[in-house]
Every structure is written in structure tokens, then in C-alpha cells.
Amino acid sequence: MRRLLLTVAALGLLAVPPVSASSGAPPGVPSDLKAVEVDFHGEGGLAMHGTVLTKATAEPAAGAGLSGGTAEAGRPGVVLVHGAGTGVPRTKLLGEAVEFARRGMAVLIYDKRATGYSLFDRSYSQLADDALGAVAALRTQPGVDPAKVGIWGLSEGGWVAPLAASRSKDIAFVVVVGANGLAPLRQQTWAVAAGLRKAGVTGPLVDRAELNLYRTIADGGLFPEPYYDPVPSLTSVRQPVLAIWGTHDLLTPPKESPPIFSRALGGNKHYVAHFFPDADHAAHLTPDGGVTRLPELAPGYADLVGSWVGEVTAGRPPTTRSSGPAPVQDSLTVPVDPPAWWESAAAQLVALVLFLVAFTAYPVVALVRRLRGGSRPPVTRAARLLSAGGLVSVFGSFCYLFYLVMTGGKLAAPGPVLFGRPLVWLALQVLAVVSVVAAARTALAWRRTRASLDRGERVRLGLLLTGGALFVPWALYWGLLLP
Numbered sequence: 001m002r003r004l005l006l007t008v009a010a011l012g013l014l015a016v017p018p019v020s021a022s023s024g025a026p027p028g029v030p031s032d033l034k035a036v037e038v039d040f041h042g043e044g045g046l047a048m049h050g051t052v053l054t055k056a057t058a059e060p061a062a063g064a065g066l067s068g069g070t071a072e073a074g075r076p077g078v079v080l081v082h083g084a085g086t087g088v089p090r091t092k093l094l095g096e097a098v099e100f101a102r103r104g105m106a107v108l109i110y111d112k113r114a115t116g117y118s119l120f121d122r123s124y125s126q127l128a129d130d131a132l133g134a135v136a137a138l139r140t141q142p143g144v145d146p147a148k149v150g151i152w153g154l155s156e157g158g159w160v161a162p163l164a165a166s167r168s169k170d171i172a173f174v175v176v177v178g179a180n181g182l183a184p185l186r187q188q189t190w191a192v193a194a195g196l197r198k199a200g201v202t203g204p205l206v207d208r209a210e211l212n213l214y215r216t217i218a219d220g221g222l223f224p225e226p227y228y229d230p231v232p233s234l235t236s237v238r239q240p241v242l243a244i245w246g247t248h249d250l251l252t253p254p255k256e257s258p259p260i261f262s263r264a265l266g267g268n269k270h271y272v273a274h275f276f277p278d279a280d281h282a283a284h285l286t287p288d289g290g291v292t293r294l295p296e297l298a299p300g301y302a303d304l305v306g307s308w309v310g311e312v313t314a315g316r317p318p319t320t321r322s323s324g325p326a327p328v329q330d331s332l333t334v335p336v337d338p339p340a341w342w343e344s345a346a347a348q349l350v351a352l353v354l355f356l357v358a359f360t361a362y363p364v365v366a367l368v369r370r371l372r373g374g375s376r377p378p379v380t381r382a383a384r385l386l387s388a389g390g391l392v393s394v395f396g397s398f399c400y401l402f403y404l405v406m407t408g409g410k411l412a413a414p415g416p417v418l419f420g421r422p423l424v425w426l427a428l429q430v431l432a433v434v435s436v437v438a439a440a441r442t443a444l445a446w447r448r449t450r451a452s453l454d455r456g457e458r459v460r461l462g463l464l465l466t467g468g469a470l471f472v473p474w475a476l477y478w479g480l481l482l483p
Helices: 002-013 090-102 124-139 157-167 184-198 204-219 231-235 257-264 301-313 345-371 381-406 423-452 455-477
Strands: 033-041 047-055 075-081 106-110 144-154 174-177 241-246 271-276 321-323
Touching: 033 090, 033 106, 033 124, 047 090, 047 124, 075 090, 075 124, 075 157, 075 301, 090 106, 090 144, 090 301, 106 124, 124 144, 124 157, 144 157, 144 301, 157 174, 157 231, 174 301, 184 204, 184 381, 204 345, 204 381, 231 257, 241 257, 241 301, 257 271, 271 301, 345 381, 345 455, 381 423, 381 455, 423 455
Parallel strands: 075 106, 075 144, 144 174, 174 241, 241 271, 271 321
Antiparallel strands: 033 047, 047 106
16 A cells, blocks of 8 residues: 555655755855854764854843843854755745844754655654754854753744753753644644635535545555654643744644643743734735745744743743734644544555456456457446446546645645535546446346356456445545535
8 A cells, every 4th residue: 555655646746846955055144144054963863954143243242131132152042943844955944044143043044854754754753853963053153152042943843843842951942833733644634624625625525535535644654643742742841932823824723733732831831822913824924814925924023032032041931921813713623533444545455456456357358358359249338337437436536636635735726616526526426426326237237137148247247346336335435425
């Protein structure tokens, strides 16, 4: 099943722009900042590369943290941890790094690992160790106070940063943006389903088929860390935490994640949550409810981070509070449990093989007979319809579902929608109904004529009808036969 899903998913990836590879080159920075290249080691000794941004000129010493100026000898520092993606270059977070550096911090951005990290293989523990390597490197930089170095994580980094902080007392504070308190598989199924609903899709495609496909992918080992629970690491975080969400986050459920953080950090008296209006998953401005991300950060976002870090590193961490407008979340997540044996990846593979054999054997045998000059009229034309319709329904639905998964999320593109169904899915549903009717007609014809059929024809029709009988519960499971 893993090989099959890898092949199909790889085909689906052809429609998705490739993730940027690590540039390995220092970013260009504005003239009011200076950049220093740093090398460090991530988990397993992997060589990693980054850039530290700071103000170009030292500020006069002051005792009031960032809000009142920072002495060059005691500058706070922060390591920025990427969201999901293989080998994401450090420049991806340059906008945030520039704004944070302008507010008095030394900011380390680094190229994310490509080794050991892919669409189907990743470890948050490994990424946390990479981040700890970056923290160690920043703590040794001239002008940085090693006791004032914290960590910032975006999206996937919202799982990684708290995990790193729970492992090290060297981290002075934690900032997370667009962080998720739910398991990755539950979050991802919600994001794709929400994108489909936003595109006007309703019914079994979004309520059943998309969810079941993700469960199958995860069971086949192709969704890394599907049931990772972020709560234990959050519970272990003792450092002050600043959590930020945009009110129009379409990738992390913005109504459900904050309460999970609040409960998990209940013993932490220095947890601050803030929601920015008209902001997306990364707390950037969005003009259309989270679909489009503008380059600009939400107004006040960088100032909040700067002032909060200043208070924390000055020994005055703010006490727990929440502020900002209520986030927008049109639908709730649903539990995504591991599949039972009969709906597992292995069972789905067996079903696909049986369908392939049952539905293709009928026309293949007919072709061989014709080549040999021994063709005969079919018992019923419905058998041909069952063979073709069943085959297209099964493999067409899988291809379409994989397409939706690979292009899903906030930019879901299901194609034209009619009666809440994408036209492609609606056509597959109609074909599935036709295939069931054809199976019933074929069964009746086989019963009337079986006494006159030779052994080979009985086997061919019996195999076809077996595929047709199995097709009914299979199509119900995937929602093809549901209204």
C-alpha cells in the first residue's frame, strides 16, 4: 500500500508548485541592520547554516528591556523556527526577522533541513533538536546575552518550539504564531475540508471521502506523526509564552487551539494570548479572509513581540491574559481515529487489486477471444457497463481525491460545483449508481443463462459479479453512493 500511495501522491505533486530548496546563501538585509553568518549542528550532527540579524549600530545601555533600549552587551535573542516544508530557506522568515531585529533583538534565521524531512517523513523531535542547535549558536554570538535567548515558532514550528523549550532551560521564552493544539492529522483534515466548504462543496465528499482518505494515508505510513499530541510538551513548558493567532487562520482551527493551549499551560502563570484582526495563519495581513497573504505583518504584531520580549528579559514577564477580537472558524474539527482492519490501507490495497482484476478481466478475455477469432456476443451489455463503469469509478475517485488533498487547504480548487458537488465528483457518483444497476442486471442475466455457459464464461462473469458485489459497500464507505 505504501508503494501504491507513494506513486499516486507523487503524481498528485506534479500539480503543486515545488517547495523552495535551501538557498545556502545569506539574505540581503536593509541598511539599518547587519547580518552575520553562523554555522551550527542540528540533530545527528547535520551541518546547518543561518544568519543573525541585529541593528547596525549599538544602542545606549538602559535597564528597561527592549522598550527603553538595549545595551549591545546584553541584547536579547530569538531563534525563528519554520513552518512545514522541506529545506525551506532562511529568507522565508526574513520579513519577521527584520522587524524583530529593528526592535532590539538578535534574530537567528536558518535554512531548514532537507535530510530526513519530506512530505512522508519527519520528526518533530528531530526538528526540536535542530532548533536547540540554533539556540546554542545564538547564545554564543557577541553582544547577545545568553540568558535572554528565546524561540519563536510558526505553524509546524508551533509544535517544535514548545517541544524544544520543554527540553532546555537555556531557552528564556517562547513565542508561537498560528500554533495548533490538535494532532496534525485532525488539523490537516479540517483545513482541507474547510477549504472545500469555502469553495461551496457539501455532502459526502467533504464529510466522508476526504476524511477516510487521510486515515488511509496515515495508516499506510505516508502522513508523518499523524497522532502527535502537543499537550505533554506544552504542559512541561515553564518559560513565559506568547501565543499569537490571526482571526482568519484557515490552516489551524483558531477557535479550538487557544483553549487547548490555555488548559495545557494552566500551571504557567506567564502565558499571554493575542488575536490580530484581518490577519492570516502567519499573522500577516489578508484582504480576503485568510486566502491571500500580504507581505505586511499585522499592525502591532512586531511591536507586541518586541515589548513582550523586553518585559520578559527585564525580569517582568506579564501575567496570563488574552486579548484581541474573537477568531473566525466556520466549522469545527472532527476526531480522526485510526482505521479498523477492514478500512485499513492494506484492506484498501486488496480491494483495489480485486477491482482491477475483476473489472479488467472481462474486456481482456473478450479481446483475446476476438484476436483468436472466437468472439461471442455478451450475456448482457450491462456486463460491459459494469466493467467500464466500476473501473472508472474506483480509480477515478481515488485520483480525484488525491488531487483534492494535494491542492487542498485554504486554496481548495475542486473545479465547478453543482448542487454542492464538484462536477467531477458528481459524474463519479452517477457512474457509481449506473455501475450498481449494471451489476444487478448482469446478475439477473447470469442467473438466466448460466446453464448454457461454458466454464470459462462462468468464471469470467463470476469474477465480474464478485467485483460488482464488493463495489457496493466500498462505494458506500467512500461516499460515492450517498446523497
